[in-house]
Amino acid sequence: MRTESRLEKVLAAGHLAVTSECGPPRGALPDKVREKGKYLEGIVDAINVTDNQTAMVRMSSLAASVILKQEGLNPLFQMVTRDRNRLAMQADIIGAYSLGIDTMLCLSGDHTKFGDHPMAMNVHDIDSIQLIQMVKGMRDEGKFQGGAEIKNPPRMFIGAAANPFADPFELRVLRLAKKIAAGADFIQTQCIFNVDKFEKWMEQVCARGLHKKCYILAGVTPIKSLGAARYMKTKVPGMDVPQEIVDRMASVPKEKQAEEGVTICVETIERLKKVEGVAGFHIMAIDWEEKVKEIVERAGLLPRPQI
Amino acid sequence: MQNKQQQQSDKVLVIGGGMGGIRTALDLAEAEKKVILVDKAYAIGGLMTQLDRTFPTNNCDLCTLSPGLSEGSRQEYIELLTMTSVKDVKGKKGNFTVSLETAPRYINLDKCTACGECHKKFPECVRFTPGLDHRAPTCMRYPQATPQAFSIDLAKCTDVEALMKSCPAGAINPDDMGRKREVTCGSIVFSPGGALFDPSYLDYLGYAAQADVVTSLEYERILSASGPTMGQLVRPSNGKKPKRVAWIQCIGSRGLQKGAGKHCSSACCMFALKEAIVTKERFQDDIETTIFYMDMRTMGKDYELYYLRAKNEFGVRFVRSRPHSILRENGAENLTLTYSSEESGANQTEEFDMVVLSTGFRVADDVKELAGKLGLELNAGSFPKTDAFNPVATSVPGIYVAGVIQAPKDIPETMVQASAAACMAGNDLGVVEKVEHEKELLPLETGVVGEEPRVGVFICDCGENIGAVVDAAALAEFAKTLPHVALAELKGHGCSRESMQQIQQAIKDEKLNRVVIGGCSPRTHEVKFQEVIRKAGLNKYLVEIANIRDQATWVHANNPAKATEKAKDLVRMAVGSVVRSQPLADHSLPMNKNVLVVGGGVTGMTTALQLADQGLKVYLAEKSAQLGGVAVKIRKTLEKGDVQAFVKDLVARTEAHANIQVIPRALIVDHSGMPGMFKTGMQTGKQMFYRQIEHGVTILATGAKPNRPAQYLLGESAAVSTQLDLQNFLEEQPEAVKSWDNVVMIQCVGSRTADNPNCSRICCQTAVKNALRIRELNPDARIFVLYRDMRTYGFQEEYYQKARELGVIFTRYSLDNPPRVEATGDMVDVTFTDLILGRTLTVSADHLCLSTGMVADEDSNNELAMIFKLPRTADGYFLEDHVKLRPVDLQVPGFFVAGTAHAPKLISESVAQALAVASRARTMLAKDSINLGARAARVDKNSCAACLICVRSCPFAIPFINADGYSEIDPAKCHGCGMCASACPAKAIQLMQFEDDRILAKLEELFERNFA
């Protein structure tokens, strides 16, 4: 065991892990964080806390993670390379660890163009792979990137993201391999709607033995409405929503669409369980945390194992 | 020999001043041969004057061509006799005597300035000058008729005295008696053009009775901006805009109506398409256009694309049918068209607001009579018979035909034949006395650089034209007050010989070094005044014209005060500009008179022989080991001309000619230089030795390839061949043909398809030719020709009709349902749908023959296009400079194309082009140097930032960054548009004659007055 992370323990024990996420509020509203956390209590093994998601300013990922921790939950501290340089990042990492946070996800982050501060500088002092490398170096070698020794190094369980659906497809597995080589312990993927394509990707992942070097959590999302399905299909870069999903959403009356979305999500999980190399699920129910329980339950993933 | 030549006349008589006659005359004049151009009308232009725009360029071609007649030195070679007819012809080739009779014009051409006063005061007795009279059918985008003069109809004049007084120039001469004269000429080009079929007597077409039934030519007039309705498309019956317009093809053609010619008129399909497109362009979805036709004959270069555009882009509707009648029910507003369509066979009716009859060509009665006087043998349609391999040579040596009189045709082919006739006619002349150029007498140019400008301003009053609106004397006084003006004078008629001499004198006396003329447009008079000042010892570019007539007094006559102020502005601007003018040298190049002909087929050899006979050195580069090209595989023409004998003779003459050097196995590898001094490198012979040739012009006669697409079992079954194979087979194994029961021919194989959208032009007549031959060999064989449109244009139509009469079965198929073939032993089963019977038939054919047409030789054309930097069409043929007017001139000066390298065509058509390029090349090679004018871009290397913006802007890719690191523009290649100059961010480029400081000076002067 590299870390104290509950997520690591669940995975190491061979259980299918379940994570979900919690977007911090756009205001100093600690109760909002607690409220969202409550929905997930006992349902998931770790709660991703996003870091200025879609380049919109929110309560810092670190602060929200700490609030969840205080509630006895297991936050998964997300960090993007967009907003701060390596000094600030390393400072936050040891800060987080000091407050009991032991699991993190390393990302480059959406471009500021998409957010509410398009005028802001995109820092990108280092990229996400270099961030993974840096966190690993801090943990395993006990050194800052500048070379100085860290007293009580942060023992972080290091996560990274992978998008099997972005282009160029042939680079997707190679890039995953790079992330693993850089030190990623686990991977959370982009939401999967096109399971066929995901399976192809996983075949390649397994062929390279990458699933043995790292835990791969398949990302899923319940679609709220036909409009949401269409939006994700056409507007979100790197998202692959097959037409049949849109058609299926369109085939039910408006008031039943949310239910249909949940059903699709559950069916997807069922299908993904059979895919070799899938070590768990990451359920991204954006502003719909209350549905996570139903999904996890229907997918037969409850109760969560006691570690 | 010497004596004999001296007896020959040195002139060519050209009868007919239409597009063809003008082209012939210009070609001869440019080649420094004397021409008498006669036309019975009072201004030249022929039928073209009545057309709106022409396909596919959609502009007026006459305007581009006719001004050439009055240009500089060409005038010295052309004697233009309008209102003149040919009364009699005697003598023979080399020495004809022709009696001419000129009708009285009652106007002295030397004095008339085309001011229009007489017309204004006596409209009834003055014949219009084209363009000035909207009633009259004419084209006058260009306010310069040739000759630019009026003509009086004295019979209608009641007060001759008053009429005479109306002319400020005193040009009206009521005592004009007309004139009879005899001229001698060495050869005659007969190009009287065609007349149009008159459908008045065909009651069922309703033309005579219904105002809304018009001929195509009348429709052109209605569309034309200068037409009777000022370009408004309205129904003649009620002046309303039509909603539905129909065209009916083949009126007066293909023997369809009583009195119609048996021939196809060749051009009508295209002009109907053009009219429908122009109509659609104007009104888009608001108007329906329908063309009723039998076969769409768009066999010209890229014409099929035009047809497809009409159909697919413009939504013109096409109905394959035979119309029966056009009626208007009593009281009805619309016309009812009854027709039988191909599919149903039954009669159908449809209503239209307007119906356009596409009337074809015929030979006018007076032309037929004149042809008789010339002694020409005529065919059944009264068209002169011509040589099987030389379409411009008639039965009388020394008399040539060009244009519609040879056979119905459109403008590009007319232009080709006109040049070809010029070539042939020029050959028959004796030694041409070189017209003495005045250039040698010109005084040295006075140096003006660094001198203080001394401007002479000469204001013309142009009679009433300027003088009646502004006080010209006061204007001259005003000019005196302008800076740098040393002299300002009023001139009566500035362009009269007398005034010009006075101006020259004043330049010398007053030591003027810049001149401003206040008068009419520089477009028409700049060259004239440039000559004037040059003769007075000034560089010709030191003159500027203030256009105070066309652009002031003529348009502001209603407000003399403002006209005066504007005239002052214009003079002031001209003075401001001229003081900044600098002497410029015309760019010219010495002419290398050798010719490189690429391609040793019929076309290349014909051209080479024509040029070599005129004493020019010709290099004939052929990529294969032998001369002859594709023609060596062809036996007979449709008219049974013996191709083999013809080619053999050409090869023998070419190889024996002292002035022709044949270079076999020649592969062109590099090329440089400019027109008049090209260098082309090639690898030759088996060893591929490199050699370089220096030459003045390049003629591409590289031919095309017989197409052999792998379709319909071609190459798989022995019973399947191409038409080219078949015609050989018919000659080699006639016995085998006798055992055939069924023969099927499929047209348009590999042509008119998505891959190769154009028509191969030759296949329909080839199919008819071979079908007729099979019929001769085996009268019992059943012959099926599966076609899409039979395109037997011109006189080929008669052979097509003959084949039908002889029982050859012509069945149409459509592109979406092509015939299917299956090999069964030695035979081929051909299955096709008979659209008229509506049944699917299968014929077990002894022989299946595919009309595979021609394709461009992609590899070699691509290579040559890259080496010579020549543009090509999408299907790989060389693209001419102007598809109508300059069909054999390429866009790069000094390059010409002929034969099937231009587009698919028949041998006789290739010969015509071969002769035409010889003529075009001679026009260029007649000169010892090429004058390129002075309007070229000039780079200031010190300012140039080598940014490449000019390189990228130039539409002709002339500028380049040279080894010294700045932009270089070759003045000999520059076209003078000035795009680079305006785009240059460093202001390092100036266009000579239009320099920025001169343009800004005009602005400065204009506002100086307004604000000072």
Next chain:
Amino acid sequence: MITAERKPLEELIEYIKPFKRLLLVGCNECVTVCAAGGRKEVGLLASGLHMAMLKSGTNIEIHEHTLERQCDPEYIDELVPMIDSVDAVMSMACGCGVQEIARRFKGKPVFPAVNTKFMGASERQGVWSERCQGCGDCLLGKTGGVCPIARCAKQLMNGPCGGSTGGHCEIGEDVDCAWALIWERLKELGQEDRFVEITPAKDWRPGGGAGPRKIIREDLAE
């Protein structure tokens, strides 16, 4: 080449309002090539400023002059005879030129007329794109000749992010994904293995991270 774009007239007018006589200086190098500050643009701007000032009731006198290169002091000397007859200078060169003029003429206000944009190449007539950020430690040799620093919106050095779609960047369809380009090139070169290597975090010091940069050629420097 350094690219630039003229500033909005409004901003320039604010600068010159207090002055009666202005010297407008162009540069015949980069800004001419990118059509931002050559002789022609100087003329256009002079006219525009003159007119705009006229409208507000001031008849400003504008002298136009274009130097061979504004970033070299010797060329700037050409302005010496003119400088006393003007109240202010406006430069159409890149920021280097503006600063050189300011350095040379103490006490004379100097304003920039253009916004200096980036080091780029001209894609075609009238279109320039960023190609280099002067990071001081060129890695093009490892990235197939396509720079991820200048051309990836996130300066990713280890491959494309999840927003790369159909060869373009997530920020817009008119922006190529640098990593898609790099990958194409690596494949063409048979250097796919280069992609597998992890590029470590970059040392930004040569790119200005250590403050304003300087190059000293010892053999040339005096």
Next chain:
Amino acid sequence: MENFEPVIVAFCCHYCAYTAADMAGSQRLAYPANVKIIRVPCSSKVDALHLVKAFEKGADGVYVAGCLEGDCHFKNGNMRAARLVESVQKYLEEIGIERERLEMVMMSAGMGYRFAQVATEMTEKIRKLGPSSIHVALVGRESTLQPAGII
């Protein structure tokens, strides 16, 4: 500025609009004398500087007249000129001059009537817009001089 008479400069391509202007002359089609023609070999020869300088000197209106689409003697000069006019219009707006004062028009050599029509319409349009602000400023500045543009 009562009875305001605008001064309008027309840059005319030799091959089309200039010929059309001559054509209007030979057909005696009247149009306002306010339009002054400057001949250019192609509408693309017109430089942004020429257009801007015309306004700087006090023009109330300027137009560039080129050949109809597809008819340019130099392939595409007319379309380039149209693009240039569009960009100069934007610049004029920055300066504070109405973009309507500058226009691109296209015609063929035969369109004498169109030339006259364009000249008339342009003059009417500018007359309605009134004198350009530069024109006004120039007059105001040189107050001792005759009022500008009023002939």
